[in-house]
Amino acid sequence: MNQGEKAKKAVRKAEEQAVEPAAEQVMDPLAKLLGQAERAYTAYMEAQKEVARAYKEREQQMERAYKEAEQQANNACEEALEQALRAREKAEQQAEEAHKKAREKAMDIYQQSARQALKVRKETIEQTWKVYKETSEQAWKMFQREE
16 A cells, blocks of 8 residues: 555545544434434323323213212112102001091991980980870860760
């Protein structure tokens, strides 16, 4: 190798060495940007997963709240129906007692009326017989006087 070739080789080497740091310097900011972009994308994907988890958790909470409200409504309805049944049974019992008392009172009134009617009938019959006897006796007395 002669001096000229050696010099050319040295110049090429110097150019390569000068170009490499410049290429590295150009690539370094691009690599940083790509790294930032990858980290940002990873963070975005994680955020999406968090949002999805939050939505799912919220949906589960809403479902639990709905089921609890539904159960409370069922319990309230069941209790109201039981109260209504008890009220109906009490009203029926009171009506039966009132009916029984009314029947007893009606029977008492009937018996009093029947006793009164029998008494009046007896008195009327006795009075009628008395009047009949008196009239009959007077008639016989008159008949006997005429003879």
